Amino acid sequence: MNKAVGGYFELELPSETSSYYPEALRFQSARASFYALLCAGRPRKVWMPHYVCDSMLGPLDKAGVEVSFYSINEDFSVRDEINLHPGEWIFYVNYFGVCSNRQREILKKFNSEQVVFDHSQAFFAPPLDCLATIYSPRKFFGIPDGGLLITKLPIPEPEETDDGSIQRSLHLLKRLAGTPESGYADYQAAEKTLEDFRYRKMSVLTENLLSRIDYESARLKRNENFRFLHKELGFHNRLELDIEAIDGALCYPFFKNLKGLREELIGQRVFTPTYWAACRSRVKVESLEYALVDSLIPIPCDQRYSGKDYGAAMSIINRSIGSE
Template identity: 45%
Template sequence: MRDAAMGGYFELETRSGDGLPHPGAVWFQSGRAALLALLQVCAPARVWAPHYLCSSVTDTIRQSGASLVPYHIDAALHIAEDIRLEDGDLLLVVNYFGVRDAYVRSLMSKFDARKLVVDCTQSLFSPPFDCLATIYSPRKFVGVPDGGALVSSLAVPLPETQDDGSYERLLPLIKRLAFSPEAGFAENRCAQQKLEGQAPMRMSSLTRHLLAGLDYPSIAAARARNFAQLHAFFAEDNALELDAGEITAPMCYPFLAPCSGFSEFLIRQRIFVPRYWPEVDALPGCEVERYLVDHIVPLPCDQRYGEAEMRRLAQAWKDFRQSEGEPGSFAARTG
């Protein structure tokens, strides 16, 4: 453009291109905004959603004007109820931790796929499912401040308004790079809270540039490699059954520990693992979901790490069991 600015100081250097994942997706400022935009277009009367879910998602469903119908899951992360969808219903299914691709695919024939929305915010590398919509959240996989993608059979228009808050949400990511994870922790939590309850907006130019410059095949390969190594270490002790051959490049290695306290043990060693989703503790009748909240330890297996870090996690589990007086057979498997 003739009037485009030239010269002066350099902007943040990013690779040029349009290499966003999932070609054809509509990009919003967050996964929640993508869900809200979808619900505003299809206007369901009711949305079935699991109890074991972030409250920001259920808040988004209510914000859309739909009635929320919660359902239970079992310890295998499968639907535990006989759900019968009626006219005006949608079913939200979560691909938990990016390890339930095969199970989610099986639901496409069990239910009317036109009524299914798959939450892949924990499964960026899973292909879109053959259903009403699949939703992604790249910031759970790569170092970007925001962004959410919607792949849908519906024509969901992009909003006219574009998000302009990315540069503020980028600061905690820069602080972690420059200093430590602790340095930007509070600011990162605050930045993500600001995304809650927002009306849908187009993803920012900053986030688009950052996402377009990433090497997704290498990222996926590193995650798959690390996951496989953790599975070799932890499979015997993991109460959650996982078929490594069915898993693409997950968000983490979900270790359903046979005892409590391992998360706290890791955090004391500066291995930071989240607790998904503590708000479930306040819900009545959710004993299985509360058990998952308390016992699933999401071990990091992302592209920042390699074999040495995976062995560090294995050694931490060995040390924890020994500190609890339960060395078990794990020492023989990890050396």
């Protein structure tokens, strides 16, 4: 088909850049990527962490794969002794993008052909030598959807292309033109549509948006913000973070039992999500996972911000620490 000449303009975007993971298969979401992997690999069982988003359990149920859960330690290492039998996989999350050292330990302990790494929170962490790595770029950039899968398994490209991206973009435009509050309901509606994880090829819109991102600038700014926050809060953080091994993290995970801190931050428009409340139904109240849901504050450190933007958050956190 000839390229159209003239007519109305499309949304103006920066010039194209190179793809960050050109070898990746492109799907409409991370959970769709996982479902495609399960359908291709047909594992007998997958070991999943208790502390995981329930959205990654749906594909296992749909594929008819048995699930066993394991617990983690405070350094995000695997706590339980797992005897990984033939035909079984272990699924490990690079939590908040701060777990690269733990991943290397896992590869020393288990057969790499049975290891699946979830990099939904670790976009800038390169794939390691394992069965598969899953990425969710919309957690790092202003795009409506999209999932990336890097795997050794032969998986054919989906015949169907996702066509829902335009409908999922309203919250992005509202935030660009106004406030995060104005588009929050649209954001929730967009997330709801991604519960359908029948795998489809990434949309043309999302492909276009991903090809225009200044990845290096985003990575460096995240590192700068992460180091700033760690300098301010590291002494009070229950998590021991290896700064030198962290690159382009999702957020700064501040873990300390400070009652009411999250609510006070949100009241001052410092939006910190709760990860993953549903996991409390799988663990004991005294478990680490339960404490992480209640007390871990993921402070945004992304490319939109710099040190001067954290004044209100630092005041609230320091006051909360001082009143212990």
